[in-house]
Amino acid sequence: FFVAAAVLCCVDHRQSVGSDRSLAELCLPVRVCVGSRKVSSMAAQVSGVRAFPPTGGALRCIGNVMPLVAPPPTTPQACCQGGAASAGVSSCVGSAVAPKENPAANTKVFIRVRPFLPRELRAEAEQGQAQTAGSAPRCVVQMSADQTTLLDPREGFAPREAFKFDRCFWSLPPAEGAGGRRCEAQIDVYMAVEAEVMQGIFEGYNSTIFCYGQTASGKTYTMMGDLSNPLHRGVIPRLAEQLFHQVDVLKTQQPSTKISIEVSFYEIYNERVRDLLRPARCATPAAFGSSAKMLAGELRVRQHPTTGPYIEGLSTHPTETLAQIMALIVKGGEERTTAATAVNDRSSRSHSIFAIKLSTADGSRSTTAKVNLVDLAGSERSYAVVAKGENSQHFKEATSINLSLSTLARVIDALVERGKSRSAAMPPYRDSALTWVLSDSLGGNARTVMIATVSPAAVNFEESLSTLRYAARSRAMVCAPQCNSALSGADPALVQGLKSQIRELRQRLSQASRVGPEELATLHSQCAELQARL
Numbered sequence: 001f002f003v004a005a006a007v008l009c010c011v012d013h014r015q016s017v018g019s020d021r022s023l024a025e026l027c028l029p030v031r032v033c034v035g036s037r038k039v040s041s042m043a044a045q046v047s048g049v050r051a052f053p054p055t056g057g058a059l060r061c062i063g064n065v066m067p068l069v070a071p072p073p074t075t076p077q078a079c080c081q082g083g084a085a086s087a088g089v090s091s092c093v094g095s096a097v098a099p100k101e102n103p104a105a106n107t108k109v110f111i112r113v114r115p116f117l118p119r120e121l122r123a124e125a126e127q128g129q130a131q132t133a134g135s136a137p138r139c140v141v142q143m144s145a146d147q148t149t150l151l152d153p154r155e156g157f158a159p160r161e162a163f164k165f166d167r168c169f170w171s172l173p174p175a176e177g178a179g180g181r182r183c184e185a186q187i188d189v190y191m192a193v194e195a196e197v198m199q200g201i202f203e204g205y206n207s208t209i210f211c212y213g214q215t216a217s218g219k220t221y222t223m224m225g226d227l228s229n230p231l232h233r234g235v236i237p238r239l240a241e242q243l244f245h246q247v248d249v250l251k252t253q254q255p256s257t258k259i260s261i262e263v264s265f266y267e268i269y270n271e272r273v274r275d276l277l278r279p280a281r282c283a284t285p286a287a288f289g290s291s292a293k294m295l296a297g298e299l300r301v302r303q304h305p306t307t308g309p310y311i312e313g314l315s316t317h318p319t320e321t322l323a324q325i326m327a328l329i330v331k332g333g334e335e336r337t338t339a340a341t342a343v344n345d346r347s348s349r350s351h352s353i354f355a356i357k358l359s360t361a362d363g364s365r366s367t368t369a370k371v372n373l374v375d376l377a378g379s380e381r382s383y384a385v386v387a388k389g390e391n392s393q394h395f396k397e398a399t400s401i402n403l404s405l406s407t408l409a410r411v412i413d414a415l416v417e418r419g420k421s422r423s424a425a426m427p428p429y430r431d432s433a434l435t436w437v438l439s440d441s442l443g444g445n446a447r448t449v450m451i452a453t454v455s456p457a458a459v460n461f462e463e464s465l466s467t468l469r470y471a472a473r474s475r476a477m478v479c480a481p482q483c484n485s486a487l488s489g490a491d492p493a494l495v496q497g498l499k500s501q502i503r504e505l506r507q508r509l510s511q512a513s514r515v516g517p518e519e520l521a522t523l524h525s526q527c528a529e530l531q532a533r534l
Contacts, residue, residue, distance in 0.1 A: 107448045108196050109475040111148050111468070112169040112189060113141045113456050114218040120457035139456040140464065143168040143181075150465055153458035161465065163472045167192050171218075172456060186225055189451065190238045196449050197371070198239075201358055202246065204367030204483045208374065208441035209235060212405075212470065213453035214463040215378025216344035222451055223375040224333060227326070235451075236354055236373050237329060243358070244322045250360075257362040262316045263325060264357075265332030266299070268433050269350035270400045273299040276332035276352070278315045301436050308440040316357070329354065341394055344378070349397045351376050351404065351434050367485045372441055376408075376434075377401040379463070407432035408442075412474050415443035419478040447481050450474050501530055 124137035142149040148168050152160040169184040197207040211219040225234030247259050265276040300312045319325040337350045356371040380398040414427035429439040452471035454464040
């Protein structure tokens with residue numbers, strides 16, 4: 001009926017049904033309401049994890065829901081200290097934009113450069129890149145708000161390539177070559193991501209956020225961060241917290257609305273899927289069946305004919321409070337496969353996906369939105385792993401990681417080509433467990449945001465260049481998100497009446513060449529009325 005009404009509204013076949021919209025029309029400024037209504041802080045806390053302080057915060061208007069956004073910190077001294085990426089204190093980014101409803105939109109791509117690591121400082125000093133003893137090394141990355149330029153250290157730090165992105169985050173402290181530019185921290189990255197996906201989640205749109213980059217470039221810090229410090233928390237815990245704040249407000253404003261949240265947490269290690277919230281040591285035949293592989297903790301990816309790919313045997317956990325979801329995040333993070341390598345003391349050896357499913361029901365209308373929060377394992381140069389004396393297991397892990405990331409790159413390339421021509425080859429989704437699981441998100445029914453992290457060090461120039469090219473290619477990937485909503489309890493008599501009207505209007509439209517201007521205007525009016533009733 002929705003499709004028929006849309007077709008009937010276009011009575012004049014000489015006019016185009018759709019029209020191109022500029023990026024400026026699709027990216028409207030976000031309304032920020034300060035001090036209009038306050039949202040109470042959630043009392044629930046997790047050990048070592050506390051919520052954003054509610055006082056003094058700005059409230060971002062999203063439909064009828066006004067979630068709490070962390071207030072700008074007042075002390076800048078903690079900005080970008082330590083870790084594998086920037087951390088700490090910053091005000092909210094004023095240039096974040098909220099997406100307008102759009103049936104097809106390009107993937108949003110953000111770039112973040114982290115501070116120097118101690119090993120990079122030592123390597124730069126050994127290679128003589130530092131101009132004087134104790135001075136900061138030269139950074140190979142230059143950034144503006146939406147452009148990143150890579151400087152080639154082999155050519156006297158001359159510009160090598162420039163790339164356009166939706167947003168670039170400079171996370172180096174002033175002592176490391178910021179040149180007076182403000183250090184953008186965890187809250188800045190989250191605010192930009194939230195503006196792209198949060199409203200759509202409550203409207204029934206799927207979303208996927210994934211972080212890509214070389215090993216030790218700050219991916220896990222950006223996505224997860226330090227859960228014990230509110231200033232250092234990443235995208236995943238911040239999104240979970242704001243999600244529950246909005247649910248609390250929505251329940252207060254609309255008590256009749258039923259809302260449920262379910263989460264899953266799993267990893268893909270050496271092309272094998274493992275449930276992080278139900279580890280193999282807890283597996284039982286009743287839970288996994290009689291398969292030996294299931295008992296070993298390996299889950300299978302299956303394809304449903306209507307809903308798409310799913311993981312057989314993956315556990316889902318209903319959550320009702322912020323404390324519950326935070327506990328699951330902590331538990332899954334502890335189970336994730338990590339190892340110390342020559343490049344990173346705590347390197348993620350697997351791709352992890354934290355999945356959230358939000359279901360709402362209000363009377364006859366229900367919506368379902370799925371959110372995939374993906375922390376990809378870092379790309380590694382295999383010959384560097386061998387040269388640094390890594391063991392055979394690390395070499396196998398690096399090979400598996402690189403193969404899955406290469407498949408992801410081929411899928412993105414294929415999606416870009418299919419966006420230009422529908423006759424292009426189908427993306428090779430099933431060549432990797434990662435791309436198969438995310439096949440519905442990549443270029444499909446989801447709003448997609450990619451965060452690419454790069455190193456500022458000259459020793460990582462080639463890896464940073466590869467990451468930026470990868471991210472620039474991903475920006476051309478077009479997604480077509482659809483609202484996952486359904487109506488129930490419709491009156492059969494009303495449905496039959498609408499069917500009858502549709503048949504009558506179709507018959508009259510078949511004689512459109514003999515219809516006068518007045519009758520054409522009447523048809524337009526009837527179509528508008530029918531669409532409103534639908």
